[in-house]
Amino acid sequence: MSFTPTETVSFNLTPIEQNGTRQYKRVAIVLPLLLSTNDSPRESSIIQERTLRAFLDTLSAWPFLWRSVRISGERKLVMLGTPSTYSDSQSELRNAPTPPSNQPEGQEFFSQLYLNSLSAGFFRSESELNLVSGVPPVMMKVSFLDTLLVLGFSFYEAVVDGEFISRFFSWMIDATWMFDSTHITAASRMAFVHRRPIEAVRPADINRNMFSFYDWSKRPPPQYTPKDRLVCRLIEFKKANMLDFMGRIRRAVGSSVFGVRVKDEDYIVAIIWATIIHARLMMDRIKLRHNARLNILLPGEPHARRAGEHDFCYFGNSTVPTVAELGVSRMLFPDRYIIDHNFQYQSNCHYSIRGLSEAAGAIRWAINKVDHNYVRHLMGLKDTLQPSTDWAAYERGIDRHTTGTVFEDWSGYFNNQAIGLPYSMGRAVRMLPCADDKEEGKIVLLPTLGGLDASGNEIGWTAWVCLDVEVMPIVLRELDIQGWTTGGAAANMNTMESW
Numbered sequence: 208m209s210f211t212p213t214e215t216v217s218f219n220l221t222p223i224e225q226n227g228t229r230q231y232k233r234v235a236i237v238l239p240l241l242l243s244t245n246d247s248p249r250e251s252s253i254i255q256e257r258t259l260r261a262f263l264d265t266l267s268a269w270p271f272l273w274r275s276v277r278i279s280g281e282r283k284l285v286m287l288g289t290p291s292t293y294s295d296s297q298s299e300l301r302n303a304p305t306p307p308s309n310q311p312e313g314q315e316f317f318s319q320l321y322l323n324s325l326s327a328g329f330f331r332s333e334s335e336l337n338l339v340s341g342v343p344p345v346m347m348k349v350s351f352l353d354t355l356l357v358l359g360f361s362f363y364e365a366v367v368d369g370e371f372i373s374r375f376f377s378w379m380i381d382a383t384w385m386f387d388s389t390h391i392t393a394a395s396r397m398a399f400v401h402r403r404p405i406e407a408v409r410p411a412d413i414n415r416n417m418f419s420f421y422d423w424s425k426r427p428p429p430q431y432t433p434k435d436r437l438v439c440r441l442i443e444f445k446k447a448n449m450l451d452f453m454g455r456i457r458r459a460v461g462s463s464v465f466g467v468r469v470k471d472e473d474y475i476v477a478i479i480w481a482t483i484i485h486a487r488l489m490m491d492r493i494k495l496r497h498n499a500r501l502n503i504l505l506p507g508e509p510h511a512r513r514a515g516e517h518d519f520c521y522f523g524n525s526t527v528p529t530v531a532e533l534g535v536s537r538m539l540f541p542d543r544y545i546i547d548h549n550f551q552y553q554s555n556c557h558y559s560i561r562g563l564s565e566a567a568g569a570i571r572w573a574i575n576k577v578d579h580n581y582v583r584h585l586m587g588l589k590d591t592l593q594p595s596t597d598w599a600a601y602e603r604g605i606d607r608h609t610t611g612t613v614f615e616d617w618s619g620y621f622n623n624q625a626i627g628l629p630y631s632m633g634r635a636v637r638m639l640p641c642a643d644d645k646e647e648g649k650i651v652l653l654p655t656l657g658g659l660d661a662s663g664n665e666i667g668w669t670a671w672v673c674l675d676v677e678v679m680p681i682v683l684r685e686l687d688i689q690g691w692t693t694g695g696a697a698a699n700m701n702t703m704e705s706w
Contacts, residue, residue, distance in 0.1 A: 218271070218286070220366065221404050222590035223507070224524050225283040226597045227365030229338065231346075233330045233641035234372070234620065237320065238356045239632045250630045251351055257628055258358065261382035262298060262347050268378055269522050275341025276363055282594055284365050287341060299331050299348040316352055323441040324642040330359035345375070356631065359641075368524040370506035373619045384627035401520045405508050405579065407586035417584055420502055420528040422603035432608055432675055437645040439673045440683065441653075443660060443693045444475060446667025452691070459560050464568025467575055472652060475668045476501075476614055477566035478691065479650050479682075480531075481538055481558055483612055483674065486681035488535060492609045495536040501650075502605055502613045503529050503573055507582040510574070527585050528601070531566075531573040535610075538562045558689070570614075605648075608675065612648040621654040640671050649673040660693035 242250050266272045274288045319325050331346035344366050348359040362372055415421070453474050462468055484499045493499075507527035512518060539562055589597060605611040617638070625633050638654050651671040658666050674682060686692045 218402065220284055220286060221523065221525065222407055222586045223526065224366050225285075226589045226592060226594045227284065227524050227526070229284070229365055229594075230363075231330075231333060231361040232364050232367075232372075233327070233644060234360050234362070234617070235325050235329055235637075235639050235641070236358045236360075236376075236621065236635050237637040237639065238358070238626065238628070238635050240351075240354045240356050241630050241632060242354060254351075254356065254628055254630055255349055257383060258349055258356075259298060261379050261385075261628075264382040264385065265375060265379040266297070266345070269375075271366075271522065272344050274344070276338070276344060276366055277341040278338040284338075284594075286366070297331075297343045297346045299346075313352065316350075319642075320352065320355060320357070323637060323639060324439065325357070325359070325639050327641055327643045329357050330641055331361050333361070356628075364524065364526075366524050368506040368526045369615070369617065369620065370509045371522050371524070373621075374522070376621050377624065380624045380626055402522055403518070403520075404523065404525070405511065405582050405586065407590050408583045410587060410591050412584075413587045413591070414584055415588060417581060418528075418588065419532075420530050420604045421600040423600055424603060426603065428599050428602040429606060429608070432647050434645045436676050437647055437673055438676050438679045439640075439642050439645060439671060440679060441639070442479070442670045442672055442683070442686065443666045444668040444670075444691055445660070445693060446665040448664075448690055449475070449667050456560050456564055460564045464564050465572045467568060467571045469564070469567045469571050472616070472618065472668070473567040473570045474563065475670065476570055476650060476652060477563050478558070478686070479670060479672060480570075480612060480614075481563060481566050482682050482685045483648070483650075483672075483678065484535055484610075485539055485558075485685065486678045487609060488539065489681060490677065493535060495540070497535050497610050498532050499535050499538055500605070500611050501531040501570065501573075502611065503531060503570065504613065504615050505529070505574065505577065507577060507585070510577050511579040511582045525582065527577055527582060529573045529577050529581075531569040533566055533569045538566050607646075607648040612650060613646065614650045614652070616652045618652045618654050621656075623654065623656055645673050647673060647675060662693070664693060666693065 240251075240254070271286060274286050277285055277287050279285045316328065319329075329348065329350055331348045333342075336342045342363055344363045346361040348361075350357040350359065362375075367375075415423070449471075453471055456474065480499070480501050484493065487493045488495070504526055506525050508525035509518070509521060510527075539558070592600075605613065607613070617640075621635065621638050623634070626635065627633070635656060636658065637656065640651060649672070653669040653671055655666075655668060660666060672679075672682070683692075
């Protein structure tokens with residue numbers, strides 16, 4: 208199948224995109240299939256064709272996806288090339304049902320699916336790609352494993368952010384319901400090529416003090432924990448237990464903390480954040496006098512425009528960091544500051560309602576301070592920085608092994624829409640990151656797809672967490688002791704070759 212898009216695109220990358228993270232963000236969607244015993248090869252072939260057609264349709268809606276991201280002589284990124292005839296350079300199809308489940312490779316993939324820990328084998332290979340010749344903004348790999356379909360997507364982070372990924376998936380899911388042969392041509396006529404990014408401030412007007420996530424000292428970036436010492440876990444929270452707990456928090460402190468209205472998701476992230484900090488304190492990696500920091504990455508332009516006109520044509524990357532900060536002692540032992548035994552009584556757990564509410568409030572306050580002015584100043588600052596300088600100052604500001612953590616909200620990537628692929632059950636059962644993309648202290652809130660755990664508890668929120676191999680068991684144990692999680696994260700969902 209090939210298609211030559213008729214639209215051309217001409218635009219300059221913003222300073223945020225030029226200095227963006229130069230790697231792929233890999234996201235997989237897992238769907239159950241309803242295949243016939245005797246006709247599964249034909250049915251799988253139809254699924255492949257319809258999936259590829261929907262992928263083409265989605266690429267056609269945003270013609271910049273047909274171009275390439277390259278590096279310029281100034282080490283900045285540029286978008287080059289004109290739309291070209293589609294080939295398999297952006298997709299890879301694994302013939303169904305290959306490899307058979309009774310062969311070693313098939314058994315390994317089945318094991319990964321069972322453990323909710325997908326390796327790079329489920330994603331399009333990046334081994335032959337480089338910025339000199341150009342890399343595609345998005346790639347897809349289609350894999351079949353008996354009654355499961357795994358769609359592995361790779362998004363180049365420098366030019367694609369979470370807001371765009373959400374729009375991409377929504378469009379592609381809609382495209383799975385289109386059956387006529389003219390849908391690609393129709394989509395290309397509706398291409399989203401008109402974007403109007405926020406303008407950067409002039410260099411002379413930049414206020415560097417707005418961005419506490421940067422460390423402008425000359426010390427070298429901190430050393431990283433080796434990847435073989437990092438583990439990732441899928442953590443599922445019991446809906447009923449968490450709603451009850453958050454209800455008790457709101458009865459005790461109200462819906463607002465630090466003058467901002469706290470959301471349910473803020474409490475989920477605050478619980479994980481506090482548990483990580485508690486585990487590090489127990490291991491003597493941090494002290495009560497330290498401040499805990501949570502770097503939050505979010506799409507800046509859509510967030511800054513939340514109170515204004517919605518940009519329906521938005522695409523690209525406007526990821527900005529912001530920082531939630533709270534004293535370790537205040538987060539874990541707030542009774543030293545506020546003497547109110549009612550809070551501890553109401554919490555009925557190891558963690559104080561006051562401490563968790565302040566952590567959630569710090570998260571929401573940090574998110575809400577990202578406004579139009581914040582994005583403009585950061586764009587202006589990045590326009591004056593070389594990518595290497597930008598990266599080094601950012602990494603110096605995160606102490607991932609002790610006081611620092613990082614959070615990304617992927618919950619909006621996928622809205623649990625009905626999927627129109629034939630011979631499927633029409634619903635995804637999992638959206639998972641690539642388990643090989645390990646980053647210490649990373650918390651990712653995943654889409655809520657529902658379902659029940661082994662004990663019949665409804666799953667309310669799901670998170671992907673990456674930590675040091677010595678810290679992770681403490682975090683899982685603490686969450687399980689409180690009765691917040693399904694308990695399967697420790698026993699049944701460990702990353703391959705973690706221990």
